[in-house]
Amino acid sequence: MKVFIAVEANNGFASAAESLSISAPAATRAVSALETTLNTKLFHRTTRRIRLTEAGRLYLVEAKRLLEDLKALEAKVTGAHLAPAxxxxxxxxxxxxxxxxxxxxxxxxxxxxxxxxxxxxxxxxxxxxxxxxxxxxxxxxxxxxxxxxxTVGYVGRVTCTTPQYLANNHPIHTPEDLKHHSIVYPTSFNEPAVWTYHKEGKAQAIKVKPRYQCNQNRSAIEAVKHGFGVTRCMSYQVADELASGELVSVLTDYEDAILPxxxxxxxxxxxxxxxxxxxxxxxxxxxxxxxxxxxx
Incomplete structure (x- = not known):
């Protein structure tokens, strides 16, 4: 198994053998024996190069994992500290x-x-x-x-805009107020433009009419930061902007429960x-x- 991994890593039997301090014929025999045991070819071989077969690619992934698990087991048994590698x-x-x-x-x-x-x-x-x-x-x-x-943290959804936009446009107190606003909608373009809010255990689906749709959240956020409309995204995506006051959140009482x-x-x-x-x-x-x- 170690020889097989070395052959793939070194792109050849000779260099793999050198890295393992064995002869090239010994490396070739080891891989051939492994292929015989598995009853499948692990490498496509030509006179100039070798490359993994599909079976070889699958075996390589698990072989590396098994060797790492073996090292971890040996360290656990001997009481040695094994630094991540x-x-x-x-x-x-x-x-x-x-x-x-x-x-x-x-x-x-x-x-x-x-x-x-x-x-x-x-x-x-x-x-x-x-x-x-x-x-x-x-x-x-x-x-x-x-x-x-x-679980390494928690996030939620946030509806947000700039303070300047909010001051110069219709107030946003309930989800229905969004119909008075320019909506920036991050989407994969194969889904309906609907934002679902919750309050007191009741869901409220609001069909919005986007004036700007894009397939990247970053683009939607940038449009809003430049003074255009209202968007909805995950809280982590605008954490810095909310902290600095560049953006402000609205409809916080209607947002979904947090997500892990x-x-x-x-x-x-x-x-x-x-x-x-x-x-x-x-x-x-x-x-x-x-x-x-x-x-x-």
């Missing part, structure tokens, strides 16, 4: 990842020189197994009960030292942010 694949929503997770990653990398991180920022949920993700930062409770989830921010991982990966440590860093950093830890 290796590669961590992290995913998060784009704006949340840029504003809050990237600084955490930077600190983690400084504190643990043996770790490297691959970050994937998407506003849609990706499959953890298919994309080999160790930690996914998600807003809301996971629908998959097989995932291990750690969760660090999600596959159950087997949560026990890896690097994953546990990283989630701990995320929880500590977000827990110290008042805009990401308010429960009301």
């Amino acid at each position: 290796g590669e961590i694949n992290v995913t998060a929503p784009i704006l949340f990842g840029e504003r809050y997770i990237t600084p955490i990653i930077a600190k983690f990398l400084v504190d643990f020189p043996q770790v490297s991180v691959n970050a994937y920022m998407y506003d849609h949920i990706i499959d953890l197994i298919e994309h080999n993700i160790d930690v996914a930062i998600r807003i809301g409770k996971p629908k998959d009960s097989s995932l291990y989830a750690t 921010i969760q660090a999600v991982s596959l159950e087997g990966r949560y026990n890896q030292e690097k994953v546990k440590q990283f989630i701990g860093y995320v929880k500590e950093a977000l827990g110290n942010n008042e805009y990401l830890n308010a429960r009301n």
